[in-house]
Amino acid sequence: MSACCAAATSPRDLTPWDCFERGLRTLRQPPLPLLGKRVAGTDGRWARFSLQLGDGRVQELHFACSHCATLIACCQALVDLNQGCAVQAPVVRDAAPLLARLPGVPASKQACAILAAAALGSALHTARTTALHTEPS
């Protein structure tokens, strides 16, 4: 599946509350083999993504993070938007497009989107590096 295919099938109407509720379930999942760095903010909040690759795509995406409703919602939205996409071309990996797909997060909480996006970026970097080193020569 190319990035545009993932974009076409990814959910369009994400809400913070819905993502938060589903994110609580994702939080209970164990980490996947490819771990990103634990990224922390200045206020003590942190997030970490893990993923499983298959055929160059993100087969599964999990996360762990501080128990903050906005941060959990942002992390879950990134899961919803990027699961199944090509690891080289995630659908949403930056805070601004994430917030555009997750309307309703007030300005005072938008740093959570930056933190979540940075944590996802680290996991994607791990995945790309791993994929590079396991490519057949």
Add this chain to the structure above:
Amino acid sequence: MKVAYIFSTQGHTVSYVLGRMILPQLEEGRHGADVVGMFFFEDNNWVLLKGHPLGERLRVVAEQQGMLLMGCDQCCYEREIADRLVDGARIGCFPDLYAALAGNPPDQVITL
């Protein structure tokens, strides 16, 4: 004495205790204590909605007196009002509340 109020009980508490007692007293400057913050749970957050008569009066008092207005983040997201609160009001949970009050801590926290 400095106090913070947590509005937890739903029903008539906000419209009655806040709207008819605390807020008019604050507006008249005769509440008897410095209110450094108010935190709202569940349906009590509706008063913080932009345009709500009580919320707009609270906003004025908060601006004049340097009072924190914070809604429970989960409660506001569930009601889809997190980004539609009166100016100056923010959302958060206990860590945000404690951090926001750390610079001007209350002597008493009163749950209503």
